[in-house]
Amino acid sequence: MTRLAHLSDIHLTAPNLEWTRADWFNKRLAAWANLRLLGRAKRFRHSERVIDRLMGELRQRSVEHIVFSGDATALGFASEMRRAAEFLQIAELPGLAVPGNHDYCTIPAARTGDFERVFAPWQQGRRVDGAIYPFAQRVGDAWLVAVNSCTGNRWAWDASGAAGLEQRQRLARLLETLPPGPRILVTHFPVSLASGKKERGYRGLRDLAELVDVAQRGNVTLWLHGHRHRAYYLPQPPHAPFPVVCAGSATQIGAWSYYEYTFKDAALTALRRHYNFDKNVFEDAESFQIQLT
Numbered sequence: 001m002t003r004l005a006h007l008s009d010i011h012l013t014a015p016n017l018e019w020t021r022a023d024w025f026n027k028r029l030a031a032w033a034n035l036r037l038l039g040r041a042k043r044f045r046h047s048e049r050v051i052d053r054l055m056g057e058l059r060q061r062s063v064e065h066i067v068f069s070g071d072a073t074a075l076g077f078a079s080e081m082r083r084a085a086e087f088l089q090i091a092e093l094p095g096l097a098v099p100g101n102h103d104y105c106t107i108p109a110a111r112t113g114d115f116e117r118v119f120a121p122w123q124q125g126r127r128v129d130g131a132i133y134p135f136a137q138r139v140g141d142a143w144l145v146a147v148n149s150c151t152g153n154r155w156a157w158d159a160s161g162a163a164g165l166e167q168r169q170r171l172a173r174l175l176e177t178l179p180p181g182p183r184i185l186v187t188h189f190p191v192s193l194a195s196g197k198k199e200r201g202y203r204g205l206r207d208l209a210e211l212v213d214v215a216q217r218g219n220v221t222l223w224l225h226g227h228r229h230r231a232y233y234l235p236q237p238p239h240a241p242f243p244v245v246c247a248g249s250a251t252q253i254g255a256w257s258y259y260e261y262t263f264k265d266a267a268l269t270a271l272r273r274h275y276n277f278d279k280n281v282f283e284d285a286e287s288f289q290i291q292l293t
């Protein structure tokens, strides 16, 4: 049996953020207003306590590998990333990480490579042409395949993402050359909303259909993601020929949960563990089975 934990959207921030003058003229100002004026900071005010408990729990339950599907930060500052990486104990525990749209809050934040530098221990794996994305990690019998679905965007209202043509081409080659074993794709952006509908254009994956097509041809049988803060599972989403799991936010008040996956060969059991604030423990929520063939 292999045991994985899938967590996402922890949205940690840090005490001393490195604001620059340019930030008052880009997307970061809107993200800050959302954080400080529109209640986001309130919803995440217990993040550090929850993530601390969560990491203790993962050790107790002998989780072998962690899948983190993005949004480590609130505003995409390097100081927030370093703090998140510390809380996630990335130097001590093995894992896989992809960035979220908040980690690529602005075009410069995406270009600096801060996320990739800070999360390098969770970005080890097989790659194509030396490019950072995609990459694949062997865990038990399966392959976890990380795709970066985020782009630094210019406008405040643009929360969309894309894998891009070149990454999709590399993904096709990577999936073609991986040794046998079930393939599990990991992105930040969803395939479908919990209702089964598509994300709207300014919030969704701009090349969703193309990416699903590459994944299908490469025998992907499960897609894990975050971005949406309430967890859900779609065994037969309308926009993909394989099941999808949204981890939801591990730290947002009320939504706080993560998934534990145990699998052997192609049989996977998923168990959602939900946080109980009063007791400061995670408790079993719903469970379901997925066949990875």
Ligand SMILES: [Fe+2]
Binding pocket: 009, 011, 071, 100, 102, 227, 228, 229
């Ligand atoms: Fe998020």
Ligand SMILES: [Fe+2]
Binding pocket: 071, 100, 101, 102, 188, 226, 227, 228
């Ligand atoms: Fe997100």
